[in-house]
Amino acid sequence: MRDAFVRVLTELAPKHPELMLLTGDLGFGVLDNFSAQFPRQFLNVGVAEQNMSGLAAGLALEGHSVFTYSIGNFPTLRCLEQIRNDICYHGANVTIVCVGGGMSYGPVGMSHHATEDLAILRPLPAMEVFAPGDLWEASEASRYLASRPHGPAYLRLDKSAAKPTVRPGEVFRPGSIRTVREGSDVTLAATGGILGEALLAADQLAEHGVRCRVLSVHTVKPLDTATLSIAAAETQGIVSIEEHAVDGGLGGAIAEALMEAGISPGFFVRIGLRNTFSSVVGSQAYLRTVYSLDAASIVRTVSLKLGIAEEAISR
Secondary structure: OHHHHHHHHHHHOOOOOOEEEEEOOOOHHHHHHHHHHOHHHEEEOOOOHHHHHHHHHHHHHOOOEEEEEEEOOOOOHHHHHHHHHHHHOOOOOEEEEEEOOEOOOHHHOHHHOEOOHHHHHOOOOOOEEEOOOEHHHHHHHHHHHHHOOOOOEEEEEOOOOEOOOOOOOOOOOOOOOEEEEOOOOEEEEEOOOOHHHHHHHHHHHHOOOOOEEEEEOOEEEOOOHHHHHHHHHHOOOEEEEEEEEOOOOHHHHHHHHHHHOOOOOOOEEEEEEOOOOOOOOOOHHHHHHHOOOOHHHHHHHHHHHHOOOHHHHHO
């Protein structure tokens, strides 16, 4: 997803001289081409994310469209006060880009994992929040964010990505949930690269006659309540899936939206981290297994809710 983002910025930079990319002293390999081609549109601010956020706000208020770029929690939690006071309060046109959303950087430990970021950035006024699930969504979200005229945004990029889900002629619509798999039994609503696990689980459940509707929630804020409401009415229940804490993330956002709309799905389950840090060290795929976020765990959850014997699914 990181490469897709950089490709889009490299394509758009000549047409948009106001576009600027700031990095917190990383990404040299992937950013080398951009910095060489557009030295006046690139700044390495060093390991100083708070200063990067303040500088981005100042540049934005002078007419630039600014992207800040770093890994895990560094461009978000480390400089939350500057994001809140400098960027959001002033409505500055700054997109905060996190590469390595969720547990992408599994081997380096929880300090490099972004597992509370959605919950923390989502309440900030005027903040748009994107977490694409595949490379097409990553490219299209980047293109939208580079061309919009104003306001703060968060782009959460995963190391993993679902296999391509785009249909011929499909147009990316910010704020609209994509139905990437039709089904009438249960809804799997996923955000970010873990969409791939949701699709794999849907394939496994289909072998046992369970038809899953799979939603890619690439925009967590603003949230597409209409699509979720239809899913709640047309399927037996909703399972939210995120590589993030269940508190305040996608599951929380869906619950808030449906309750406020007066809609109750047949059942509702949140799959994510539950009151724990991702303190185990290992690959992203391994950590998904450890914390019950993988396809097998999704299958077990759906089977339990639909009253399907687990041994029948596991055979």
